[in-house]
Amino acid sequence: MLNARVLPVLLPVLLLAAAAVRGDGIIIPEPPFEPLAIKYHRVAVEIDDQAAHTDIDQVFVNSQPRDIEGTYIFPLPAGASFSAFSMHVDGEQLHAEILTADEARRIYEEIVRQRIDPALLEYVGRG
Numbered sequence: 001m002l003n004a005r006v007l008p009v010l011l012p013v014l015l016l017a018a019a020a021v022r023g024d025g026i027i028i029p030e031p032p033f034e035p036l037a038i039k040y041h042r043v044a045v046e047i048d049d050q051a052a053h054t055d056i057d058q059v060f061v062n063s064q065p066r067d068i069e070g071t072y073i074f075p076l077p078a079g080a081s082f083s084a085f086s087m088h089v090d091g092e093q094l095h096a097e098i099l100t101a102d103e104a105r106r107i108y109e110e111i112v113r114q115r116i117d118p119a120l121l122e123y124v125g126r127g
Contacts, residue, residue: 025074027060036060036070053083069112 024043027036040059045052062068076082085096099107 024056024058025072027070027072029062029064029068029070033064033068036062 024038024041026038029036037060038058039061040057042057044055046054056074086093088094
């Protein structure tokens with residue numbers, strides 16, 4: 001039987017495992033609210049020789065009465081990597097640029113200070 005101390009540690013692991021099985025990401029808002037609901041989810045896969053190119057389109061719903069910051073978590077299988085990342089804000093598509101981790105973090109924090117909605121894509125864990 002799980003006790004109250006084990007459940008908070010186990011729950012994020014189970015959420016990540018479930019996301020990996022379903023092939024989608026989740027957004028965890030800060031301060032901790034419930035993960036954002038997925039309004040739309042589409043996956044398109046194209047196989048070329050031994051490589052798979054996968055496009056994932058997700059729309060999340062913010063039910064909070066204000067703008068919130070969140071962390072988008074998308075588990076990747078071993079050996080997989082992102083080649084592009086973009087997001088839509090108020091109907092405008094914003095494309096990511098690949099930078100060193102330190103430079104990306106510096107720019108991200110500068111943009112946050114200007115109260116603009118940035119995105120920062122970072123690898124976490126294996127991969």
